[in-house]
Amino acid sequence: MKQTAANLTESETFRFELVRWSIFSILILTYILVYFHRMAPGVVSEFLMADFNTSGTRLGALSAIYFAVYALMQIPSGVIADTLGTRTSIISGNLVAGLGSILFGMATGFEMACAGRFLVGLGVSVVFISIMKNNSVWFHEKVFGIMSGLTLFFGNLGAVMAAGPLAQILTIFHWRTVFLGIGVLSICLGLVGFLLVRNKPQDMGFDPPNSYKDQFQTQNRHWLSNLKDVIMTLRVWPGFWVQLGMIGSSYAFMGLWGMPYLRDVHNLSRAFAANHMTVQLLSFALGALFWGWVSDKIGRRKPFLISAAAAYVLSWFMLGYLPWTPGITGYIIFAFMGFSASGFVITFAAAKEIVHPQLSGMGVSVVNTGCFIGTALTQPLFGYIADLTWDGTMAKGVRIYSANDYHNGFIAMIIFSIIALAAAFKVRETFCRNSFEG
Numbered sequence: 107m108k109q110t111a112a113n114l115t116e117s118e119t120f121r122f123e124l125v126r127w128s129i130f131s132i133l134i135l136t137y138i139l140v141y142f143h144r145m146a147p148g149v150v151s152e153f154l155m156a157d158f159n160t161s162g163t164r165l166g167a168l169s170a171i172y173f174a175v176y177a178l179m180q181i182p183s184g185v186i187a188d189t190l191g192t193r194t195s196i197i198s199g200n201l202v203a204g205l206g207s208i209l210f211g212m213a214t215g216f217e218m219a220c221a222g223r224f225l226v227g228l229g230v231s232v233v234f235i236s237i238m239k240n241n242s243v244w245f246h247e248k249v250f251g252i253m254s255g256l257t258l259f260f261g262n263l264g265a266v267m268a269a270g271p272l273a274q275i276l277t278i279f280h281w282r283t284v285f286l287g288i289g290v291l292s293i294c295l296g297l298v299g300f301l302l303v304r305n306k307p308q309d310m311g312f313d314p315p316n317s318y319k320d321q322f323q324t325q326n327r328h329w330l331s332n333l334k335d336v337i338m339t340l341r342v343w344p345g346f347w348v349q350l351g352m353i354g355s356s357y358a359f360m361g362l363w364g365m366p367y368l369r370d371v372h373n374l375s376r377a378f379a380a381n382h383m384t385v386q387l388l389s390f391a392l393g394a395l396f397w398g399w400v401s402d403k404i405g406r407r408k409p410f411l412i413s414a415a416a417a418y419v420l421s422w423f424m425l426g427y428l429p430w431t432p433g434i435t436g437y438i439i440f441a442f443m444g445f446s447a448s449g450f451v452i453t454f455a456a457a458k459e460i461v462h463p464q465l466s467g468m469g470v471s472v473v474n475t476g477c478f479i480g481t482a483l484t485q486p487l488f489g490y491i492a493d494l495t496w497d498g499t500m501a502k503g504v505r506i507y508s509a510n511d512y513h514n515g516f517i518a519m520i521i522f523s524i525i526a527l528a529a530a531f532k533v534r535e536t537f538c539r540n541s542f543e544g
Contacts, residue, residue, distance in 0.1 A: 136200055143207065145269065164216070167486045168216070210285050393445035407456045417446035488515040
């Protein structure tokens with residue numbers, strides 16, 4: 107017999123909460139590793155350039171493989187989440203990413219490293235959409251914004267670990283050992299997911315926390331028809347462009363070029379540079395929690411998204427044109443950039459509230475594709491722009507770029523951030539309610 111919210115006993119309520127938060131915890135641990143893989147190349151960039159004898163363009167391409175395959179897999183990830191469910195996604199994703207990380211750590215050449223990076227991207231590409239799907243079926247829609255922020259907050263702890271803590275770990279362990287260990291951990295999480303994760307409350311004898319009109323109208327349709335409906339919903343697409351410009355440029359900087367910039371232009375040690383990136387990543391994590399919470403609390407999406415996008419544009423001008431110095435001033439600018447960029451989290455809630463709830467995975471995946479297309483474009487683009495004016499300076503096999511080389515790259519990032527701001531004005535205001543709500 108299914109248990110509804112109205113007739114749950116105290117012990118049954120405890121069981122329901124224990125089940126859904128246990129599942130969420132497993133997914134979050136996996137998502138922490140997703141962000142670790144996303145940001146770690148920036149900290150190990152000099153090792154990668156030296157070990158594989160790469161240029162800035164090739165380094166950008168190696169890092170961007172993750173984002174390219176991630177982008178290509180976003181819509182398939184949405185289809186998988188809506189048809190096969192979170193459990194299948196999380197098990198297969200962990201196993202593939204784990205094998206990819208092990209291959210990357212064992213790579214003897216650039217091509218082998220690219221293959222490992224490809225498998226990592228393929229594996230982790232299904233994780234975020236499956237978490238968003240899980241949040242939409244295990245939690246009430248009134249807290250979807252804060253749950254999205256909470257998801258990104260914890261996920262970004264992985265990014266934080268890939269900054270300062272990783273820089274410290276690299277003083278003890280070889281970078282290859284770190285990636286081998288992360289690969290083994292991913293495989294273990296896949297096995298735990300097999301044992302504990304379930305797709306929906308009904309699988310455990312509970313009724314879902316949300317009810318909608320036309321609840322079953324999508325069930326008997328082919329997934330291609332459902333996907334076509336989502337893709338043809340024009341109101342979904344502004345969120346795609348917000349993420350392409352806003353998070354594409356942000357991940358390119360946080361995940362790859364921020365550390366080399368601080369090293370080459372400001373002559374910072376790896377540890378001191380990593381501290382700046384840690385501040386930015388922590389602000390990004392806390393900001394995601396803030397923007398999701400305040401949006402749910404006030405009951406509006408669009409004004410907060412526009413405010414965040416405008417602040418993000420300003421942050422690039424501050425970084426590129428203010429006479430700042432590393433330390434307190436630098437921390438403030440990096441924190442401001444991370445906090446403002448995290449406002450993109452609102453696009454997930456806005457997309458989910460536009461499409462039918464049973465197609466929330468596909469809706470979120472379309473928007474999320476912009477993030478990874480943007481990063482796949484901007485990471486190698488930044489390196490290509492820097493290579494164009496590079497004067498040939500090298501140190502221990504690593505290319506050293508000038509302030510002017512990086513400044514040219516910043517101009518491209520400013521253009522991408524302005525694209526995001528323009529798209530934010532086109533995002534539909536949902537007032538935090540799904541249009542199919544019953």
